[in-house]
Amino acid sequence: MATLILVRHGRSTANTSGVLAGRMPGVALDERGAAQAAALPGRLAGVPLAAAVSSPLQRCQETLRPLLDARPDLPLHVEERISECDYGDWSGRKLAELSDDPLMEVVQAHASAAAFPGGESMRAMQNRAVEAVRDWNARIEAEHGEDATYVMCSHGDIVKSIVADALGLHLDLFQRIHVDPCSVTVIRYTRLRPFLLRLGDTGDFAGLVPREAPDSSGAAEVGGGAGAP
Template sequence: MATLILVRHGRSTANTAGVLAGRTPGVHLDERGAAQAAALPARLAALPIAAAVSSPLERCRETLQPLLDARPGLALETDERISECDYGDWSGRKLGELADQPLMEIVQQHPSAAAFPGGESMRAMQTRAVEAVRDWNARIEAAHGEHAVYVMCSHGDIIKSLVADALGMHLDLFQRVQVEPCSVTAVRYTRTRPFLLRLGDTGDFAALAPPAPADGAAEARDGDNGRAVVGGGAGAP
């Protein structure tokens, strides 16, 4: 079956503002995110990409635009099933304000039981994303053969849930996975099992360095205080 190249969107204005954007319209790449997107065509230059699929949200479509510009024959498809988690009433709120909400402990420790007020459950999020990938795998293989490679641009929690599925991990373990902005995760699907080929690859180890304090406080990142950043965070400073 196909090899899926999962790209998380580049850093967004919401990431740098510490806001849980969710499906809020009008969230775009920031300057660094645009630079990350501009570097994507060179990073994927060796791959014969058969198709490009994106979440309908602006930050994902903007991330793939340089790749589309570099490959004029590559058309963009959008799929609502790989859109960001519907965080409901949490959408547009500061992550710092949400940290002490009782639901946050469930999101961190037992995400398969987490459902956002006015939004969707994390279990439903994973189900729709996995169904989308299975569907696209079949479509790509039928059109381009079993060794085809295609790109899908989505969001942090979506990609983490797909990685959990590929590894046979329970959703309750998915907060142990981290994917940086504009990172590449590759999964090769076969008839009997998926193979995780790359996970959150940015080609840059700067994210592993201790963060430099800014105005007395370091930017939140996965692993701080044992917590995952809901929505994926802004990546390395």
């Protein structure tokens, strides 16, 4: 079956302002995010790609734009099912403000039971994203052969939920996975099982440098966080 290159979108204006963007319109890449996107063609140089698939949201399509410009023959497909989680009433709010909401504890420790008021459940989010990947795997293999590779650009929680499925992890454990902006995750699907070849690869180890005020809470960054400062 196909090999999937999952790219989380580059750093966005919402990431740097600490806002949970969700599906809000007009959320673009910030200056660093644009630079991350510009570096993507070089990072994937030499990798044959059969297609590019994107979330419909602006920040994902901006992330793929330099890659598409570098490879004008690469077709782009927009896939609604890999759009960001619908955070409902949480969308557009500061993450610092949401940290005290009782639902946040459920999101962190029991994600399969978490449902956002006015939005969707995290279980539904994972189900639609995994279904989209399976459908695209079958389509890419049928059109390009079982050794074909394609790239898909989506969002932090979507990428993490797809990785959890590939590893056979329960959704309640998916917050243990972390993917930085514009990180590359690679999953090779086979008839019997998927293989995780790369996870959250940015080639940048700045995020491993100890912070002056480390977060000792153990909480995951809902939406994926802004990456290294």
